Amino acid sequence: MNFHVIGVNHNSAPLEVRERLAVPEAQLPDAVRSLVQQPGVDEGMVLSTCNRVEVLTSARNGADLRGFLGSYFGVNPAALNSHIYEFQQREAVRHVFRVASSLDSMVVGEPQILGQVKEAYALARGLGAIHSALDALLSRAFAVAKRVRSETAIGSSSVSIASVAVQLAEKIFGSLEDKTVYLVGAGKMAELAARHLIAHGAKNIIVSNRTHERAVELAESFGGKAAPFELLHETADHADIILTSTGAPEPLFRREHGERLRKGRRNRPVFFIDIAVPRNVHPDVNKLDGMFVYDVDDLQSVATDNAAERKKEAERAEKIIELEVDRFASRMKSLAVVPTILSLQEYCETIRQAEVDRIRGKLGTITPEQEAAIEAMTRGIINKLLHTPITTLKSSTDHPEAATIHEMIRRLFNLNTGNPKE
Amino acid sequence: MLPLFWLRVALSLYGVGLLYALASFWGGRKVLTRITLPAVGLGMVFHFVSIIENAMFSGTWAPTSMHGLESLLAFVLMVFFFIVYARYRATSPGLAVFPLVFWLTFSASSYASPTEPSAPIFVSLQWIYIHVALILIGYSALFFSFIASILYLIQERNLKTKAGMSGFWSRLPALATIDEIGFKCLIWGFPFMTLGLIAGSILAEARFGTRYFADPKILLSGLMWVVYMVLLYTRWNAGWRGRRAAYLATFAFAAAVLAWAANNFSQTHRFIAP
Numbered sequence: 001m002n003f004h005v006i007g008v009n010h011n012s013a014p015l016e017v018r019e020r021l022a023v024p025e026a027q028l029p030d031a032v033r034s035l036v037q038q039p040g041v042d043e044g045m046v047l048s049t050c051n052r053v054e055v056l057t058s059a060r061n062g063a064d065l066r067g068f069l070g071s072y073f074g075v076n077p078a079a080l081n082s083h084i085y086e087f088q089q090r091e092a093v094r095h096v097f098r099v100a101s102s103l104d105s106m107v108v109g110e111p112q113i114l115g116q117v118k119e120a121y122a123l124a125r126g127l128g129a130i131h132s133a134l135d136a137l138l139s140r141a142f143a144v145a146k147r148v149r150s151e152t153a154i155g156s157s158s159v160s161i162a163s164v165a166v167q168l169a170e171k172i173f174g175s176l177e178d179k180t181v182y183l184v185g186a187g188k189m190a191e192l193a194a195r196h197l198i199a200h201g202a203k204n205i206i207v208s209n210r211t212h213e214r215a216v217e218l219a220e221s222f223g224g225k226a227a228p229f230e231l232l233h234e235t236a237d238h239a240d241i242i243l244t245s246t247g248a249p250e251p252l253f254r255r256e257h258g259e260r261l262r263k264g265r266r267n268r269p270v271f272f273i274d275i276a277v278p279r280n281v282h283p284d285v286n287k288l289d290g291m292f293v294y295d296v297d298d299l300q301s302v303a304t305d306n307a308a309e310r311k312k313e314a315e316r317a318e319k320i321i322e323l324e325v326d327r328f329a330s331r332m333k334s335l336a337v338v339p340t341i342l343s344l345q346e347y348c349e350t351i352r353q354a355e356v357d358r359i360r361g362k363l364g365t366i367t368p369e370q371e372a373a374i375e376a377m378t379r380g381i382i383n384k385l386l387h388t389p390i391t392t393l394k395s396s397t398d399h400p401e402a403a404t405i406h407e408m409i410r411r412l413f414n415l416n417t418g419n420p421k422e
Numbered sequence: 423m424l425p426l427f428w429l430r431v432a433l434s435l436y437g438v439g440l441l442y443a444l445a446s447f448w449g450g451r452k453v454l455t456r457i458t459l460p461a462v463g464l465g466m467v468f469h470f471v472s473i474i475e476n477a478m479f480s481g482t483w484a485p486t487s488m489h490g491l492e493s494l495l496a497f498v499l500m501v502f503f504f505i506v507y508a509r510y511r512a513t514s515p516g517l518a519v520f521p522l523v524f525w526l527t528f529s530a531s532s533y534a535s536p537t538e539p540s541a542p543i544f545v546s547l548q549w550i551y552i553h554v555a556l557i558l559i560g561y562s563a564l565f566f567s568f569i570a571s572i573l574y575l576i577q578e579r580n581l582k583t584k585a586g587m588s589g590f591w592s593r594l595p596a597l598a599t600i601d602e603i604g605f606k607c608l609i610w611g612f613p614f615m616t617l618g619l620i621a622g623s624i625l626a627e628a629r630f631g632t633r634y635f636a637d638p639k640i641l642l643s644g645l646m647w648v649v650y651m652v653l654l655y656t657r658w659n660a661g662w663r664g665r666r667a668a669y670l671a672t673f674a675f676a677a678a679v680l681a682w683a684a685n686n687f688s689q690t691h692r693f694i695a696p
Contacts, residue, residue, distance in 0.1 A: 171581060174596035266661035269597060286582060289664045298584045 003092035003137060006065040006084060007047075007054030010106045013083035021073055023048040028120075029127055031072065036129045038068050043134040045124035047099075049116050051106050056096065058133040090329055093137060097321045100141040101148040102155065108314050109154040114145050136332070144324045151320060154313040159306050161299045162196040165273045168302070169197065169241055172271050172292060180204040182239030184232065185246035186218045189275050193243055198222065206235060210246065233257055237264035243273045244280035251282040258285035273299070333397040337406060341390055343415045348382045425479060428472035429493060429531040435465030436496075436527055439520030446517055459513070462520065466500045469527070473497060484550045488685055493530035495558050496523045502562045506603055512595045515603070518569045549625050556618030563611020564650065564678050570604030571663075571671040578664055601663055604671075608654050615650060619643060639684035646677035 008018055023031045023046060035044040035055060040063030047054040055065055066084065070077035087095045098104045102113045121138045124130045130138070149155055158164045166176075173179055181202045183190050186209040194205065205224025209215035212228065219226040227235040232252060236242055244252060253261075253272065261270060272293040274281040279295050286293035294302075356378055360366070366374075389409055396405045409415075438461035473493065477483045485491040503519050506512060577594045585592075594600065626640070653670045656662040662670075 168581070170596060171577075171592075172597045174598040174602075267663055268661060289666075290578075292581050294584065302584065 002042075002058050002060060002133070003087075003089055003096075004057045004059045004063065004065060005054060005087045005092040005095050006069065007052060008080075008083050008085070009052035009054075009104065012085050017080070017083050018051070018053060020075055021048075021053040021069065022050075023053065028123055032124050032127050032129050034072055035068060038063060038065075040064075043130050045120050045130060045134065045138075047117060047120040049113065052099075052104075054099070056092075056134070058137075090325060093328055094321060094325045096137060096141045097144045097324055098318075100145040101317060101321060102145070103148075103314055103317055103321070107159065109310050111149075111155050114142070118142065136335075137328070140324070140328050144321060147324070148317045148320055152313040152316045154310060154317055159303050159310065161275070161296070161303055162193045164299050164302045164306070165193055165243075165294070166196045166200050168292075168294060168299075169271055169273075170200065172269055173240060176201040176241075178203065179240040180206065180238055181241045181243060182227075182236060183207045183218070184242060184244040184252065184280065185209060185276065186214045187245045190243055190245040191218060193273065193275065194222065197241065197243075202241070206239065208232060208235060233260065236261055236270075239270070240268070241271045241273065242281075243275070245274075245276045246280055247276070248280055249278060251278075251280055253281045253285055255282060255284040255288070258288045258291050262288060262290060275299075330397060333402070334394065337393045337397065340406060340410060340415065341393060344386065344389065344409070344413055347413055347415060348386060352378050352382050425472045425476035426531060428468045428475065429527065432465040432469035432472060433524070433527045433531050435461045435468065436520065436524045438462065439465070439516060440524040443517045443520045455513075458516070458520075459507075462500065462516075462523075463504070466497070466504070469493070469497050469500070484554060489530040489532075491554070491558075491685075492526040494554070495561060496526035496530065498558045498562045499523050499526075499565065502566055502607075506566065506607075510595060510599055510603060512599065512603065514573055514594050515566060515569050518572070519565075522565070549621055553618055553621040553625060556614045556621060560611050560615025560618050561678060561682070563607045563614065564646075564674060567604045567607040567611065567653075568671045568675040570600050570607065571668040574600045574604060574664060575668050604663075604667075605657060608650075608657065612650060612654055615647060619647060639681060642677060642681040642684050646674060646681050649674040649677055 008021060010018070028046060028048065031046045031048075032044060035041060035046060035057065038044075038059075040060045042058045042060065044055065044057040044059075047056065055069065057063065057065065059065070065086070066077050066080070069075070069080060069084070095104070100114055100117050102109050102111065105113050117138075121130065125135070158167045169176055169179075176197060179202050181194060181197050181204065183194055183205065186207055194202075198205070205219065205222040206227050207215040207219040207222075207224060208227045208229045208231075209218070210229055212226065215226040215229075236253075236257075242253075246252065267290055269290040269292065272281045272285065272291070274293060274295045277296060281293050281295070283293065283295075285291050356374060359374065360371075363370075392405065393409060396402045399405065438458055442455070442458040476490065476493075480490075485494055499519055500523055503515060503523075506515055573594055574597065577597050577600055580592065580594070581597065595603075622643075623640075649670065653667070653674055656670065657667060
């Protein structure tokens with residue numbers, strides 16, 4: 001296990017530094033190729049997103065990744081030093097797991113990062129820059145990310161007001177596909193929230209504004225309709241989601257309007273998103289059956305709760321990652337002894353075969369039963385002899401003197417043909 | 423008895439569902455969530471085997487005792503659960519369905535034996551099959567719309583109190599989905615219930631004449647049917663949902679429970695022939 005990660009992210013480096021290191025998509029293949037041409041680098045990939053630039057390698061000691069960053073991007077390595085983080089071996093494994101699981105993201109739990117890591121991996125693999133070691137690490141990282149996502153609620157809640165509004169709308173209506181959104185007031189915030197709703201499937205948009213021209217303009221940009229502000233309550237009958245953001249000093253929707261609305265809509269639910277201050281919808285409307293009123297404070301408090309919840313979930317996710325790092329490290333260690341076991345078996349088998357051939361020459365004609373008996377006996381001896389060394393090797397991976405045991409067995413049996421293990 | 427054995431296997435698997443439902447109220451259900459569906463699904467398979475064998479032993483498909491009927495109802499409820507699950511990916515009805523199914527199966531497996539009580543003298547076996555099947559589907563549908571209306575109330579409260587999106591009840595399906603489950607169950611269940619009652623009446627008429635219609639069982643069933651229809655009508659016509667619909671659904675459900683229990687004190691509709 002010789003993993004080595006080096007990079008900058010939103011915590012370690014300011015935007016100016018990240019910008020200088022960012023690799024444009026078209027240039028990524030070239031960066032990966034240059035990386036694996038570095039002396040000592042066996043495998044490598046480059047991850048470049050708006051919040052991080054990372055170089056991940058499986059490399060022998062002495063590979064100079066800092067030097068690579070400096071020379072490839074034409075930056076003075078000394079200027080980078082204070083912004084760079086670097087992880088090796090176990091720490092590198094943990095880092096990759098954390099990045100893929102979105103624990104190292106600016107918005108913890110955001111789902112895009114996993115896709116970005118997968119793309120970077122696919123690209124490097126396509127270029128032949130990834131073989132066994134990084135392949136094992138990355139496949140595990142994807143599995144860990146999936147586990148974190150399914151066992152914690154880290155990615156399930158929204159933390160901005162607009163996305164909370166969408167999430168609530170979905171809690172009420174399920175799909176927003178055939179729902180009508182009515183914007184009362186055509187300000188910037190309303191526009192932003194409406195775009196979120198549209199991105200989640202809402203199709204019919206109606207806009208009303210005191211200045212009708214502005215309503216028409218905004219409605220056109222959404223492919224929706226504008227309705228006169230005077231027909232506010234009549235228009236509301238057609239809406240499932242009503243987003244209010246006018247500067248009206250008194251509520252536009254009061255209890256009696258709500259009751260009218262409920263009759264007009266035959267008890268179908270209505271979701272008021274009131275982002276105006278002072279409020280455009282009287283809180284009493286929320287008391288009516290099927291009417292749900294959320295003002296700015298309500299949305300903010302849901303967002304804050306969600307953020308706190310995410311933090312709690314992130315702690316649980318860290319525990320999962322710790323477990324997975326342990327598991328991965330011990331698996332890598334046990335993989336390291338496999339070549340030795342194979343050459344040990346091969347070595348003994350060669351001796352056995354030679355001895356069997358020799359004795360058969362001396363015996364002359366033998367029956368198939370006798371031949372089978374010789375085979376069985378010699379195999380039995382070899383297997384019994386090898387049993388202890390092999391089990392010792394397998395179980396020694398967590399032993400503090402694992403390397404010594406490993407080396408000792410290689411020497412005892414003179415197994416120099418395979419690669420000596422690190 | 424073999425059928426009883428399979429039924430008890432099914433019962434222990436349904437026990438996982440019961441645990442799931444109970445554990446849900448404490449929030450600690452991580453492991454259970456993953457094993458519950460496979461467990462109760464497997465339970466259903468054994469349950470089915472038990473029903474088939476029971477029919478082979480007793481020589482008739484019609485239930486010959488109250489316990490046989492309980493077992494059948496539990497099975498139909500499970501079928502309903504999985505249909506709803508397949509369509510809406512909603513497991514929350516299980517919170518009510520699993521305990522009920524467990525209880526019915528428990529009752530059925532504690533006493534049921536194919537040789538137990540005397541089979542009543544049926545007028546026409548075909549009509550009995552039809553009657554029983556239709557009524558059981560009707561009961562199950564009614565139960566599901568009842569659960570849905572309760573879940574609707576919980577989710578509505580949840581959204582109105584702005585309790586946020588964490589915590590156990592936040593995992594309920596969307597309000598509109600719950601509403602659709604409830605409504606679909608009503609419309610699908612109503613014809614079954616109606617036809618089932620008609621089939622039952624035809625049978626009873628032939629066997630007992632008109633005196634049957636003064637029986638508590640039939641009166642309660644009639645009441646249940648009327649509330650069922652009012653429920654459907656108010657929903658259809660005025661779009662009633664939420665609190666008012668839940669009151670009606672509770673009323674209909676209570677009538678259904680009484681009608682079901684009336685087997686125990688009805689003079690005519692019972693398994694031991696009068």
